[in-house]
Amino acid sequence: MKPSILIFSQAMELGGVERSLLGLLDAIDYDRHDVDLFLMRHSGELMPYLNPKAKLLPEIPQYASLAVPMVSLVKSGQLGVLRGRLRGKLAARRFDRKHPGEKPSVTALTYSHKYTLRSMPQISDKIYNLAISFLTPHYFARERVKAKKYAAWIHTDYTALTFDRSAELAMWEGYDAICGVSERASKSFQTAFPELEGKVQTVENILPKELICKQAEESQNDMLSKGSLALLSVGRFCDAKNFDNVPDICCRLVADGLDVKWYLIGYGGDEPLIRQKIDEAGMQKRVIILGKKDNPYPYMRACDLYVQPSRYEGKAVTVREAQMLGKPVVITSYATSGSQLEDGVDGVIVPMDNAGCAAGIAALLRDPARMQQLSENCAKRDYTNSAEVEKIYTLMED
Structure with a gap:
């Protein structure tokens, strides 16, 4: 009998975590392993790209109900989930009031899972060799899946967040392995939870190159720079991605004499703030929000420079x-x-502040030979990390 793996995640909306999940599913050797995939919600633009060799388990109403308005839970009779969500929301407010700070808080999300756990049914009757919780919070996979080994993924920099350490420590302690998507993400987690250091390892994101390159060949008609240099950033419109500072950075580039247009692909709660900043900087014709795109790769292929201006990341897919x-x-x-x-070899790292960021971008845009060299260096490298799947197989070993 082949070893069995259960992978638990939330949905397949547009995002780096979801695309790295596609890469993982494509990299697994299905001749050697049976794989079940449980998604809390069967929704998102990336659902059609799931590898059919992985068995998609049925959606369970209680798990799906975490993403719907609370009033809907009354109509559907999910009163246990409703009570848990209300308790979690109130507890998160109390925690955040007691621990104010500049770092974004993930307490509300953590508590929404912690306090609804008792209302969540078992996901499967099978006993798996390995259960993987691919996206935090990690309560459900550990408590509602039967497995010989459990592994949880870290996709962010824990030192950049506000969180309930005692609650999260209890959650993470239930796992045999804790996998960061970069060395720095692993180290930041170890800084936050030094007592768990022995469980932490790094498993890089695996990317589906064939799919990405195929999709990049599709056409796009709304990123027409007409002689301007085209900059592109892709990601959720949230604090971590720092898109709210793009208008000011772009304004500085224009003031420096550069003819640029900066395109933003994504969606999220910070969109009104970004639009406000565009207006304040007078960049309405320079910073262009393209919104959500099922396929961002033709835009990546067409841009002159890809920019990731984030405040913090685990590892940006x-x-x-x-x-x-x-x-x-x-x-x-x-x-x-x-x-x-590798700074200066397959990309450039610029300062975080807007002035320094603009100066670094301007210097690169004025050096076409350097940009060409960066492109050539990228073309020589393998960014799929497909060999990382072997680390996942070893997680099942005693």
């Missing part, structure tokens, strides 16, 4: 995707940037 398509990339000096690329 979009940067790797742009490099895979042979594009020069610029990233800001967030804490994990050193594990994202």
Whole structure:
């Protein structure tokens, strides 16, 4: 009998975590392993790209109900989930009031899972060799899946977040292995939870190169720079991605004499803030929000420079995707940037502040030979990390 793996995640909306899950599913050897995939919600633009060799388990209403308005839970009779969500929401408010700070809080999300756990049914009757919880919070996979070994993934920089340490420590302690998507993400987790250091290892994101390159060949008609240099950033419109500072950075580039247009692909709660900043900077014709795109790769292929201006990251999948398509990339000096690329070889790291970021981008845009060299270096490298799947197989060993 082949070893069995259960992978638990939330949905397949547009995002780096979801695309790295596609890569993982494509990299697994299905002749040697049976794989079940459980998604809390069977929704998202990336659902059609799931590898059919992985068995998609049925959606379970209680899990799906975490993403619907609370009033809907009354109509559907999910009163246990409703009570848990209300308790979690109130507890998160109390925690955040007691622990104010500049770092974004993940407490509300953590508590929404913690306090609804008792209402969640078992996911499967099978006993798996390995259960993987691919996206935090990690309560459900550990408590509602039967497995011989459990592994949980880290996709972010824990030192950049506000979180309930005692609650999260209890959650993480239930796992045999804790896998960071970069060395820096692993180290930041060890800084936050030194007592778990022995469980932590690094498993890099695996990317589906064939799919990315195929999709990049499709046409796009709304990124027409008409002689301007085209900059592109892709990601959720949230604090971590720092898109709210793009208008000011772009304004500085224009003031420096550069004819640029900066395109933003994505969606999220920060869109009104970004639009406000565009208006304040007078960049309405320079910073262009393209919104959500099922396929961002034709835009990556068409841009002159890919920019990731993040405040913090675990490891940005979009940067790797742009490099895979042979594009020069610029990233800001967030804490994990050193594990994202080799500065000056397959990308450039610029300062986090707007003035320094603009100066670094301007210097690169004025050096076409350097941009070409970055592109050539990217083309020579393998960014799929497909060999990382072997580390996952070893997680099943005693």
